[in-house]
Amino acid sequence: MQSNLIEYFNKAPRLGVLSTSGNDGRVDSAVFGSPQMVDEKTVIAATANNRTFANLLENPHAMYTIMEPGDSITDWKGIRVYMKLKEHSTSGELLEMIRTQAANFVGEEGAKLIYAALTFEVYEVRPLVDFGQGWEKSI
Numbered sequence: 001m002q003s004n005l006i007e008y009f010n011k012a013p014r015l016g017v018l019s020t021s022g023n024d025g026r027v028d029s030a031v032f033g034s035p036q037m038v039d040e041k042t043v044i045a046a047t048a049n050n051r052t053f054a055n056l057l058e059n060p061h062a063m064y065t066i067m068e069p070g071d072s073i074t075d076w077k078g079i080r081v082y083m084k085l086k087e088h089s090t091s092g093e094l095l096e097m098i099r100t101q102a103a104n105f106v107g108e109e110g111a112k113l114i115y116a117a118l119t120f121e122v123y124e125v126r127p128l129v130d131f132g133q134g135w136e137k138s139i
Contacts (some may be wrong), residue, residue: 005125008079009037009066016066018045020055028055034102035064041122043083046098049115053088060085062120067128078128083120090116 018032028051035045043064047053056062062085067078089095095117103111 005040005079006037009035009043009081014066016064018052019063019065020052020059020061022055022058028052032064034098035120037081037122043081043120043122044094044098045118045120046095046102046114047116047118048113053116056085056088056118065128073129076128080126080128081122082124082126083122085118086121087119088116092117094119 013033015031015033016035017029018035019027019029021027030050030052032045032047034047035043037043047056062083064081064083065078066081067076070076095114098117099111099114102114
């Protein structure tokens with residue numbers, strides 16, 4: 001079951017939405033393509049020096065949503081992954097690896113905009129549309 005989650009989370013191409021909030025409780029949602037699940041409890045991502053990063057420094061909790069449209073709302077597929085920021089770095093090996101990989105997709109100039117590498121711990125996974133089913137029913 002977990003390997004299916006990792007495979008689904010990392011499926012390419014895909015975009016998702018990373019939602020965060022700062023200490024003031026104001027929510028921000030941003031389109032992200034970079035998060036990768038490295039094991040059933042760990043997600044790595046990259047961000048610019050932006051509102052998402054500022055929010056995570058104040059409040060480490062985030063949710064990453066992946067959506068795939070269907071014919072009706074009950075046919076939509078996807079997951080909501082609840083995470084907590086465990087580490088961030090603005091230099092080092094992980095950040096350089098992410099920048100190198102990103103350059104292949106967004107070019108060198110785009111990769112230079114990546115400011116920080118993020119490591120999250122996953123603490124809950126729920127389906128996109130939750131009718132009391134497990135996540136594996138929705139993907």
